Amino acid sequence: xxxxxxxxxxxxxxxxxxxxxxxxxxxxxxxxxxxxxxxxxxxxxxxxxxxxxxxxxxxxxxxxxxxxxxxx
Numbered sequence: 001x002x003x004x005x006x007x008x009x010x011x012x013x014x015x016x017x018x019x020x021x022x023x024x025x026x027x028x029x030x031x032x033x034x035x036x037x038x039x040x041x042x043x044x045x046x047x048x049x050x051x052x053x054x055x056x057x058x059x060x061x062x063x064x065x066x067x068x069x070x071x072x
Contacts, residue, residue: 002071005052006033006045006059012066013042028061 006029018024021039028052031053045052051072059067 004054004056004069005049005072006054006056006067007049007070008034008043008045009066009068010042012064014064014066015040015042017063024063025058025061025067030055030057030058034058 014017015021015023015036017049021041023036026034026036026043031051033045033047033049033051034043036043047072054069056067059065059069
């Protein structure tokens with residue numbers, strides 16, 4: 001059975017919508033799988049996406065609605 005994971009949609013991500021360009025979803029992820037190299041840059045799922053537990057707290061925190069559920 002496929003498991004749902006979080007994925008950042010680059011077409012929707014606008015880091016300028018987040019406070020000081022720091023991704024709002026980063027702090028909401030209890031497993032710290034989202035990373036951002038610098039303020040204003042697009043966040044990404046770091047390392048092994050299988051670390052995502054599917055809680056989707058990041059999805060709720062993203063003001064641009066740029067984080068999507070995907071099957072893996």
